[in-house]
Amino acid sequence: MSSSSVEPFPIATSEGLRLEGVLHRPAGRGPWPGVVLCHPHPLYGGDMHNTLIVAVAEALHSRGFCVVRFNFRGTGASEGVHSHGIGEVEDACEALIALGMVQGVDNGRLGIMGYSFGAGVALEVACQPGMVQAVCAVAPPPHALNHPSAVHTTVPKLFLCGDQDHIIPPEQFQFLTRRWADPKEVHLWEGVDHFFRGAERRAALLVADFFSRWLGHGRLG
Template identity: 40%
Template sequence: MEEERVWIPSRGLLLEGRFCRGRGLAALVCHPHPGYGGDMENNVVMAAYGALAKLGWSVLRFNFRGVGQSQGTCGDGEMETLDVRAAVRFLGARAGCALSKTVLVGYSFGAWVGLRALSEMEPMLGWVAIAPPAGIWDFSFAAALAGRKLLLVGEEDPFCDPSKLEELMRILEEPKEVVALPGVDHFFRGAERRLAGELERAISSWSCDLKD
């Protein structure tokens, strides 16, 4: 997998990223909370990034402001939504791909921030929320989001309350799917290949539907 180091402009800052060029379709991967060590080298981010690149998609991962070599200071999610929107624009220009052929993949904090950004944008092909911490942050705004939807969670995740997850799935419009991995917690350590496999399966079907 060949990738290039890129710099993404976001409100006067430059954000560090890695871009793998594919064909036809594109995806952005957003990392977990930087306050707990989250960055674009995270195991879940890399598993998702690799799975999407394996499918031949153009894929971008990046560090939010104040993380790694990205400029600026980490925030509480408000400014990070701007970073997501900037990264989506950058990906579209670099990959030559419209939003209708683009997917956002967010892990934990990255899911919350990423979906908040999508709520202020034109609809994408779809989005994937990996381990969305529904027991910590409010995801009710996601009810208004269009496109295909996939939630990937671990059955032992203490931050994704089952009742909150059920409520989130209830309010989401079709098409939607939830996949719960047995014996897996919030961090997916040792379960990266299983995670990547489920992501590949779902995303492959989205690709086929689009081509049809």
């Protein structure tokens, strides 16, 4: 039986870019569900080492998920330049394809989670038929929630935001999430701002619970 590990996971894109990534691989042989994590806006300091992203990776890993967190193009050691959310969607799709090819991963049980800018990327990916079986958007920007495919996107969805978020007022968050097709969960946390300071662990557990319900746990033995 193999042991649990956290290891470098470079991702080669169809454009010829090499993206920096990390793979959280559970112990055992699987099959494991897999989740790709998308970080906040790189032009404002977001990367795969964000505390909330790392907390989610650890929470999922402990439940037998194989998890990839990675840097979008032009971030950290990833090649390329920032693409204002267009190329980043392609980056996330490439990360999902790479994760699905990892030995032991059940590529019929893949999910994607994003935080802030990454939430917009995750929702865009989830609107593409067949890419994922569940999606989680934490502190999504308004334009990402106002998606033309919202009413047609039937993969399970988790939306999480704080009522002190300076990017999206709570009333707008609640209004826009109503447009998305079921099944969905909508959580608005009192006293929490856009940065989830002090609430990272709580958010990570909520995300892990959501993916466990819809994708199942991995086999650790």
